[in-house]
Amino acid sequence: MNNKKHFKLGYLSSLVMLNLGLSTASLAADSAVAEENKDEVEVIVVSGIRDSLIKSKDIKLEADTIVDAITSEDIGKFPDQNVAESLQRITGVAIDRKGGEGQLITVRGMGPEFTSVLLNGRTLATTSGGRAFSFDIFASELISGAEVFKTQAAHLQEGAIGATVNVTTFKPFDIPGFKAVGTAKAQYDEMTGEVAPQFSGLISNTTEDDKFGVLFSFAHNERKSRYDSANTAYYWHTDLTMDDGSYYDDIYFPQNYDQIAQSEERTRTNANLVLQYKPSDNLEFTADALYSQYDVEYRQDILAHWFTKDQLTDVEVDDNGTLVKLSMGKGSNSDVLVRQSDTRNELLALGFNAAWDVNSDLNLSFDVAYSEAKSDPKRGTTDTVASRPGDYTYDRSSGAQLPQLTFDRNNSASGLKAGWGERFGYIREDDVLEAKIDAELMVEAGPLYKIGFGTMTSDRTLASTRLRTTRPLPWTWGDNSAAIWLPENMFSVYDADGFLSGGSGAPEQSWLTFNSEDFFDYITSADVVAQLDDPAGVQQLLDDNDGFTMHAVPWNYEINEKLFALYTDAYLEGEIGNMLWSVTAGLRYVKTDSTSNGFAVPLLDLIPSEGKPGFVNAVEGDDYTPVTVKHDYDNWLPSINAKLEVMENLITRFAYSKSITRPELDEMSPESGYGGGDVTQLTGWGSNPKLMPFESKNLDLGIEWYYDEGSYAAIAMFQKDVDGYLSTEEVEEQVTVPSGTYNYRISRPVNSDQADIEGYELAIQHMFTSLPAPFDGLGIIANKTFVDSESTADEADNPLPLIGLGDSANLILFYEKDAIQLRVAWNQRDRFMQSKPESWRDGHYVDDYAQVDISGSYDINEHLTVFFEGINVTNELYITTAKYSNQYLDITETGPRYSVGIRGTF
Template structure:
């Protein structure tokens, strides 16, 4: 066992080893007693959770590549409330959460940007702002299954170094005849103690002797939630004197904020599928999906901003981290953020599956999807406060520090600070068309050839909006602070802020409504307090006040992809052992166009004759268009080989080259140039000429399928990734009327290479040999160990890779007769979330585990009741810096429970 294994990992390892102890005997009994000609064996019908697990094992065993799968337990019944939550049960898959819900995937240590998520084999537009797919917009009730492809074949759409995830939805021809399924449930949130309704339904039917089918499904989700968070943005490094003493380089907390966020989510989703099968060799499918997510939230924040010049009586720990101090001559403030946003997803496609003849099958698929994120009026960021002193104490080791305050000066009024509205509008559109062919051969080494082509046209646009300068700061920076009426304020009672964490946080503080504050700040009562109110009156009259103004420097990136591929499937026997192999080659051409508007560098001039090497940047009065094109091509070979060592033991090896393109939001064409000393001129910007990450991938696995639904698998993998992005200085020549100048431009560039290696161990066992009723017990357990190294020579950035962590899953389930239940434990070890910077160390997410439970009882053939619990032990999500006592975030999302009834007809 690796020496760095956590206690939880060792416990799970012990569970795996103990579980393996009885497997051989069970397998022997199964082999001795099983006979496909035995009528009793053939009559066994397995449904529900057990059938879902058996089907998933079948997908894994039969595939020509390394793949893991999850399948629906029944029509419209997925194993978890969220698709990402289900995917994390797969070996090597971990998730990032938002508001306690799974949102983004990491596979084998590769983050969301390195994984491709497809819906029915199609790229889906997303509101993430990049390529990563946000799972919280997709209802689990609409999903039929999901496959995680961990090795590449030429047939598989390129774009993923980590894994390709294909999510499938239901179709009427999958289950001919009439089907109707519906469920209603109540969702209870443990933090708000609020109950909200959820509904889902599906109706499907086939007509005209099953030649025509229609399926419609819908899902309604409503949740009122809250999370509490103790937040420190960073521990920055400084050598400044603290209270007149120099302690050398110290770690100084940037701030400490108590954030209570209340949130309302409402999601409406639906699908419509039409299928026509006029003959056995032709099937036409037209389908569409729609999802809308409305998200409203409010943050009541008690903020504290720390400055080195205001600390008194500092106390430092053994790491030279400031853990205690009195802050004098500062402000005691209150901060409010409010937001109301909407995400929309609309997609549809046409699929024609034509069996041309006995050997040749052709599939033509055309699809289009559009996703849009609308920030509406934008999210507010508003601050008010009064002069005051406070003390900060984290020396006890509690997760939450103690803040104490000097007696308030009742004569000191509350005054205005920063106030703004801001937000980003995102539009993503994807058009795809592809043709896939398969041609089968009889006899000989070559059994099948698969070949085809793919075309994609994608455009991502991003527009930032913000309250126009100088409104955000003018009220706070006015020489005489603008006094706010006390009628704007009320006391916020947190009702047990971060009760699940150690420490004694403040439980109540003043708060207000952002909209009311904006209304007051644009009133004559507030404007008359300004030093020079006339320019602000004119600005408010022109812009409408605290409204978002779209940044003219918006941009969009268009990307066209064209690819051709061929896979040759070969099979034969090595002695008495059947083998198969797939040799593939995929050619892909990528053409991108980055379009934007920016203030242009017009000239560089000298304004001080005594400093002839100093130049000043002269910029254009208006925004000018910028357009940059980039084109590159790649050949991606792959080999996947499989050997049936025995009827139950399978060995696999695979090698491939794969790529991941840079995030679209890193390909903006905008660059900002400054003046200064000739020879030392600097600029910064994005990089529309970024090249893709490229990886050589090696996989080897051994899989033992010793009885139905039961298996043991061990897999090793290695990835050698080149072109890993970092921020670097690039020398570029800029020509203006006064001459040509050399700039050092800070941009994201393809800088480093990274090597990733890992080991996966998975066991699933059905205890069918136990006496009834214990023969309904089953267990699934898996562990993933990963490590990385990097070519970077930048101190502090060499290890580890962002998002890389070990993970473990343990699921105990029972299904017998009408009763079914499951307890799922998931753990992800500590991982790096953001790289070190010049003034601070890296930021880490601490070891996190979660326990989820579910149970159902079938009342009769048509109705069942169910109970689900998420994060039932109320685990905390914790982030820290290089030293674990440098706590950055402690977040409590609480448990949530669902009670419902499901009907099927």
């Protein structure tokens, strides 16, 4: 992966391709952040694929920085289900999917935590638990466009080594007069065979004198879906000694194998209100409010098998040391597991902006914004296990994606005993208050024609509260000396009906299931409690803690972060020979103060598990110690963006900047603790409130050729030298508790690594307007991003990519002629690392993934349009693995989804 010679030769050959006219250009372009650059071209409503792409191209051509963007084809009309899905069409942008829907974005190989997401130039709170913004909370129908700033300028808010994404919404002054738009559609999910409604609307009006305007938009989406997943949590990197004395050194041992069928209902409701007032030609006020509510309710029916070394009776290991076949005996179990969850996510964003053209030379802008996000687990996610004693085998030696299982398949409801049971969840709250003042002064000083300057202050607090059932209730029934047998009438047969039909192998198609609430009710009944080893003690725990309800535990934290920034940009332009040039040079200073509040969690004891030999359960004390840590640092961030028009319609660009990304907020908590588990693999953990930001020096070069209306080709090269990249520091520690002395491996994040990222982007957008009718409606968009990295964490025989780093590509064919619009979009992302290696396991990777989406529409008349959409029409599987390709961690099938609908514009 780190063959630099090959990488640079590829870059040079691509430059040659550009000169031959075979290079490519970006999917779309962009404008500067509206509230920060009032003199830039404002959002103009466009209609249709072709007009949207032409507008994006024009803005890209005029932009001072290197920016790509998407714009709505019409009011309330984006071709994807959320903004992340649309952003992935842009060169260099890739997405992480959850449940088949885009959630987080990666830009130029830098993961979601390296991307800042703004709404109309303002920071958005998020329910992700960190800085990464979860786009699935946001319906695309409310959006007018989104810009991806790939290079930095002083006026852009710091915090993004990867990119700054600015999502824009419609304003009434953008749509003079009266406008009303409504869309209704029905979405069919092939995995469930069910149809769910989706509808959206927008109404906007301005007064005749254009002094006052009001806009209201809303969207309501429902989705009923099912996901099938074959899951192994991780592969231990360990050794193994069998009872017969045979020894296996340095093998990869799967922790478990679960077949998970998840039924899910998602309901998303968004609303946006914007008021604008212009008392005079040089003064404009804007007030806006956005609200989103996103409910996710799911049920998982799981056939589960847990593997432990002490219960192995036979194993088979392949050439790379992966355990591909095993037999379990010695008191092992086949489990049926049920998880039920209902979570509500809410986002509120409020803003006020005043823009004042003081005179022809001076413009001022004042902006204040507040946003808050909350994730509420309600009653919590249940985790309930019923076990059937018996031997079983697991066989993946054939090379199929799904293993062959041999176990008691009779689906009899007799002979199942109570195992683990708990509720758990997180309450996450994030709120951001920020204000800024911007000014632009026109000057006449040689090539210097404008100076921009401003200041910003921000106050952000992220709080995470972990909730769970009080210990030791979860394992009491499963670890009882006598099995607690469950009644037969609690169970029914779950028909998986074509489980993971898109994968290879022969998975189970039915297993027993039950209801989590029935499970809790039965095991807490007086008759069952009387069968326990300590009935009085357990009953007291139940009474004191209201049974299997959730309670806050010490693993809670609150991070407050205050920012203060000053910045200035100088805008210069001139001419060399017949070549026009422009330069934007700036400097941003920012000071960061953080306060981290959390707890140190005491470990009272480790209790051996009756159900899992060789495993222990951690008992934590209630007398935990509050910890507060303060931290501060400041950064000077220079930037320069230069543009040279070598000849008409041929642009070259150069950019250099220094940027930062602050550590994820959850990594800055002061909490620490010890876990239970396999006594040979005990781990403890801690965060690090003294983490410093990642610092990157960035270099960008680009050539853009705008050879026809709506058509262009481009190539760009980028390099990022990142210092302070996080690694895991691990310390061996012996812990003594009443039950004995145990060896722990304690880990926490530290700033220690340095990483170099290099890449280049190729893109083309071409409209075949010179072809004879009706083929002159054809068009193509193609782009490819190549990314490579080197890191001080690399080992000679095992170079490691950075998280999220991987090549990506798009190919979009479209046709627009008269009343007809058609589009086929192929999006591809190469294998990338999803989580870092640990001492006891290797890194986790997402395999190559390619998805095909289709859409089309027909304009019945100037007011009504009918349309259809297809998502993941080829039913691609989403696969994650450990180090080797046959070490499957998760294979998920989400299935295709199809929609039909009607849109009205008045």
